[in-house]
Amino acid sequence: MSITYLEAIREAQARALRDDPRVFIYGQDVGEFGGAFKATKNLAREYPGRVLDAPISEDAIVGLAVGAAIEGMRPIIEMQFADFSTVGFNQIVNQAATLFWRTQVPCPITVRLPFGGTSGSGPFHSQSLEAIYAHYPGVVVLTPATVEDAYSLLLAAVAIDDPVIFCEHKLLYYHLKAEKLPTEALPIGKARIHREGRDLTIVTYSAMVHEAAAAATELATEGWEIEVVDLRSVKPLDTDTVVASVARTGRLLCVGEAWPWGGVTAEVIARVTAEGYGLLDAPPQRLNAKDTPVPYHPNLWAAHRPTARSIAAAARNLLRT
Amino acid sequence: MLPTVSEPPAGEVGALREAHLGAFRFMLRARLLDDKFAALYRAGKIHGGVFLGRGQEALSVAVGISLVKTDVFAPLIRDGAGRLAFGEPMLDAIRTYLGSALGSMRGRDGNVHRGRPHAGLLPMISHLGAMISVVNGMLLARQLKGISGTVGAACIGEGATSTGSFHEALNQAAVEKLPLVLVVANNQYAYSTPNARQFACADLADRAAGYGVAAHSVDGTDLTDCLATVGAAVAGARAGGGPQLVVANLLRLCGHGEHDDASYVASALKKSGLGRDCLKIAEDILLREQWADAAEIAVWRSAALREIEDHVAQVQREPAPDPFAEAWTALSSQHLSEGQVQ
Numbered sequence: 001m002s003i004t005y006l007e008a009i010r011e012a013q014a015r016a017l018r019d020d021p022r023v024f025i026y027g028q029d030v031g032e033f034g035g036a037f038k039a040t041k042n043l044a045r046e047y048p049g050r051v052l053d054a055p056i057s058e059d060a061i062v063g064l065a066v067g068a069a070i071e072g073m074r075p076i077i078e079m080q081f082a083d084f085s086t087v088g089f090n091q092i093v094n095q096a097a098t099l100f101w102r103t104q105v106p107c108p109i110t111v112r113l114p115f116g117g118t119s120g121s122g123p124f125h126s127q128s129l130e131a132i133y134a135h136y137p138g139v140v141v142l143t144p145a146t147v148e149d150a151y152s153l154l155l156a157a158v159a160i161d162d163p164v165i166f167c168e169h170k171l172l173y174y175h176l177k178a179e180k181l182p183t184e185a186l187p188i189g190k191a192r193i194h195r196e197g198r199d200l201t202i203v204t205y206s207a208m209v210h211e212a213a214a215a216a217t218e219l220a221t222e223g224w225e226i227e228v229v230d231l232r233s234v235k236p237l238d239t240d241t242v243v244a245s246v247a248r249t250g251r252l253l254c255v256g257e258a259w260p261w262g263g264v265t266a267e268v269i270a271r272v273t274a275e276g277y278g279l280l281d282a283p284p285q286r287l288n289a290k291d292t293p294v295p296y297h298p299n300l301w302a303a304h305r306p307t308a309r310s311i312a313a314a315a316r317n318l319l320r321t
Numbered sequence: 322m323l324p325t326v327s328e329p330p331a332g333e334v335g336a337l338r339e340a341h342l343g344a345f346r347f348m349l350r351a352r353l354l355d356d357k358f359a360a361l362y363r364a365g366k367i368h369g370g371v372f373l374g375r376g377q378e379a380l381s382v383a384v385g386i387s388l389v390k391t392d393v394f395a396p397l398i399r400d401g402a403g404r405l406a407f408g409e410p411m412l413d414a415i416r417t418y419l420g421s422a423l424g425s426m427r428g429r430d431g432n433v434h435r436g437r438p439h440a441g442l443l444p445m446i447s448h449l450g451a452m453i454s455v456v457n458g459m460l461l462a463r464q465l466k467g468i469s470g471t472v473g474a475a476c477i478g479e480g481a482t483s484t485g486s487f488h489e490a491l492n493q494a495a496v497e498k499l500p501l502v503l504v505v506a507n508n509q510y511a512y513s514t515p516n517a518r519q520f521a522c523a524d525l526a527d528r529a530a531g532y533g534v535a536a537h538s539v540d541g542t543d544l545t546d547c548l549a550t551v552g553a554a555v556a557g558a559r560a561g562g563g564p565q566l567v568v569a570n571l572l573r574l575c576g577h578g579e580h581d582d583a584s585y586v587a588s589a590l591k592k593s594g595l596g597r598d599c600l601k602i603a604e605d606i607l608l609r610e611q612w613a614d615a616a617e618i619a620v621w622r623s624a625a626l627r628e629i630e631d632h633v634a635q636v637q638r639e640p641a642p643d644p645f646a647e648a649w650t651a652l653s654s655q656h657l658s659e660g661q662v663q
């Protein structure tokens with residue numbers, strides 16, 4: 001048996017619905033239809049009255065989730081695409097994210113964002129918004145790169161008492177497979193060494209973990225040992241694991257599919273520079289998408305975002321300095 | 322609709338009298354509390370803005386008084402009277418305006434941004450229109466939990482009806498057939514913007530049909546009308562009639578905030594029926610119906626003044642929030658807090 005990243009997300013939701021009567025799912029087309037990506041397939045039938053189709057009203061969808069959370073429920077919101085969460089942005093960052101701080105009433109909502117580029121998806125179905133949400137206090141932002149993390153981090157998201165932005169990469173939905181669902185997992189806020197190495201550290205998350213790993217495989221044929229750190233959670237960010245890795249390698253390359261300006265890669269570099277300046281043998285570098293909207297055509301898209309090739313090239317440059 | 326004041330049966334006269342007397346006293350306390358906040362503002366005793374409900378007390382109190390303790394209420398900036406009627410302690414208002422560490426917001430938020438979510442009283446965020454869907458969520462959650470009979474009321478100004486949030490939330494409530502009472506105080510101006518620059522329909526109540534919800538129009542200066550109309554809307558929602566849109570016409574008898582002299586308000590409007598002071602009209606009703614006399618009202622007034630002065634004096638002796646004692650984390654999961662990132 002094997003299970004995909006998408007199926008893991010579905011299974012985590014099924015388990016959350018089964019184990020906790022406070023959980024319900026609300027989003028566009030999530031009911032009988034099972035969601036645009038089928039992440040809620042059959043759940044409406046298995047859990048009648050708890051998987052609810054929403055109107056195309058992202059603001060009201062998140063607002064409703066906050067109200068339900070005040071009443072002690074644990075809603076899971078599916079945004080059809082991360083890109084459309086900007087319509088519900090206000091409710092996420094100003095309503096959900098401030099509730100506990102203002103009132104001491106927790107706001108346990110999970111907002112699932114199917115995000116990231118896929119071929120042919122263009123400017124409005126490809127965005128990576130983790131940095132924008134992480135910018136705001138009062139939210140946890142998770143970015144699973146593996147089937148196991150898709151499952152266990154989603155369950156952890158539903159279990160904690162704070163708003164969670166759950167960034168699930170659409171490119172991983174069908175391709176990424178595991179033998180079985182995990183029975184134990186690292187907690188939220190702990191990064192994971194995806195691949196060990198001693199020459200250079202690549203810090204990344206979500207789909208870029210796999211591009212970075214492919215780059216590391218390519219560089220291994222040239223004799224380089226690249227360490228790949230999978231952040232898993234961009235907020236909180238596991239600075240300790242990152243700095244410990246840089247202490248071993250002396251070189252840092254941060255890779256993100258999101259835009260560069262003020263993003264997760266900038267944050268990682270700022271922290272490593274502040275806390276581990278003396279550990280660095282070369283200036284830390286980062287590689288992000290280009291600073292334009294995400295292009296539609298595969299030729300342009302492939303050049304817009306980091307890939308194994310461009311990561312390997314950036315790593316080679318850094319290894320030479 | 323409930324019967325109007327003309328000739329109700331004897332038992333209802335008693336109920337009507339009680340409702341008016343109760344409502345009037347909340348209105349009076351709210352007005353005098355507003356006056357106190359205005360004075361404290363002028364004396365430089367309040368950090369940030371002061372937003373008053375002068376002229377809107379009849380509508381606001383009708384909302385608060387029509388709800389029961391287990392209902393949900395999302396008041397807005399001009400709902401001092403409704404808050405008191407719903408059961409918000411007067412101390413909450415004073416502590417939040419004066420930034421007392423003992424207030425429900427502990428100095429983290431101020432003025433009208435206060436509430437107690439677990440008491441059904443939602444603390445507004447500033448973003449207009451954003452509270453309506455939160456009320457929807459509380460109502461839906463109660464349905465999911467098998468709790469019936471709850472009503473949720475949200476108050477809003479006519480300006481906020483132009484927001485996407487307002488539209489999304491009213492439509493959402495209609496789709497789910499939620500017991501939402503959405504009360505629009507059309508006070509003719511949103512800050513300085515007159516209605517002609519805010520919307521182009523003849524009457525905001527006409528919009529209800531477009532959403533598939535019930536509509537109610539009310540003279541917001543007339544307590545009797547407010548009690549009857551808002552009461553009917555709340556009863557309709559409670560009886561399973563789905564969302565109810567109440568549109569009240571009135572005028573705010575103050576600036577947008579105390580920093581604003583409201584010089585843009587047309588004098589013709591001030592002289593029109595909309596410009597009548599609902600508190601004065603309510604008092605006239607009590608006197609006309611002989612439900613109270615001037616001496617009684619004077620006693621209520623001085624009792625309210627004493628209550629306000631005592632509370633303010635108490636709060637002024639309370640500690641301010643201490644930055645060194647602050648947790649400085651916005652997460653309830655303390656172990657996930659990033660702490661002081663360098």
Ligand SMILES: Cc1ncc(C[n+]2csc(CCOP(=O)(O)OP(=O)(O)O)c2C)c(N)n1
Pocket residue numbers: 398399447448449477478479480481482484506508510511512573577
């Ligand atoms: C979304 C949003 N935009 C702008 C503001 C700034 N603002 C605060 S109150 C106000 C006017 C509100 O008018 P209305 O809704 O009619 O209520 P009123 O003040 O008349 O009671 C504005 C523009 C805001 N709070 N929220």
